[in-house]
Amino acid sequence: MSKPELDDTDRHILRVLQTDARMPNTELADEIGLTPAPTLRRVRRLEEEGIISRYVALLDPKQVGRDLMVFVRVTLDKQTKQGFETFAEQMRGRPEVLECYLCLGDTDYQLKVCVADLDAYQRFLVDVLAAIPGVRNTASTIAVKQEKYTTSLALE
């Protein structure tokens, strides 16, 4: 918590680590123009404050056979707090659902789902989504080709 004061050096660190989370601290220090000790202190502070939430390895979906990405817009029958929490809870428990957002407008939830193929997606739609009480309608947009993918947030 406290003040998420980020100076230029912090942003520089974040920019680098968003691209290469495994860069050794010595090299990172070199890159941002400090010595290793203060660099490490800054990184630890960014971690402790939760500005860096975690470090992950990104896999090539094709090579692990998870090549089909689908964006799903879901509307629920009744907009009760209960129904919403149940739905979100179900999504958290499904490994093929990578992202789930509560939304404004016609769409109640926007999902990003990653599965092996259309067959697996059809099963997700029928056995998982349609089986959740309160789901009124779903609209799926099937991705054919990934033109861009990054997890890196631009820090002006």
Add this chain to the structure above:
Amino acid sequence: MSKPELDDTDRHILRVLQTDARMPNTELADEIGLTPAPTLRRVRRLEEEGIISRYVALLDPKQVGRDLMVFVRVTLDKQTKQGFETFAEQMRGRPEVLECYLCLGDTDYQLKVCVADLDAYQRFLVDVLAAIPGVRNTASTIAVKQEKYTTSLALE
């Protein structure tokens, strides 16, 4: 290229590194039940084959002031190869566009856009998207709350 043969140990490694990319090799070795040397050899192989595409730090969007996530469906005027490539190229050059997919159905492109606030989003819509020749229509779904976010692909 070659054969992306993954055995149970490989999948175990990938599962762990997708959750914590910075786990020391010694600890990873312990976790998967091998000694450090063969563990490291497997990790290097997964990196070289591109199965692990990269290691990244994930930031908390709130704490870096990029709190507004928007999913945009875009349709283009003419479905010419030229027009599509131009559009994709523009998206690759825009830091607020985190993801861009060519899609089946009514939607030509599905975007995931991350900006600071509605004001910044409006500027993106008007100055960037609408300014690209061939963009016929856009439909934005504004995310209010992130219920789930992971980059981790389930490896059965």
Add this chain to the structure above:
DNA sequence: GATGAAAATTAACCTGA
């Protein structure tokens, strides 16, 4: 920001199925 002890990485070599 510098120093040095402790830990992790990694290459070279060994072993057994």
Add this chain to the structure above:
DNA sequence: TCAGGTTAATTTTCATC
């Protein structure tokens, strides 16, 4: 022969000054 284990030199981390 191939995957895993062992060892030891190098590099990195990180607490203390």
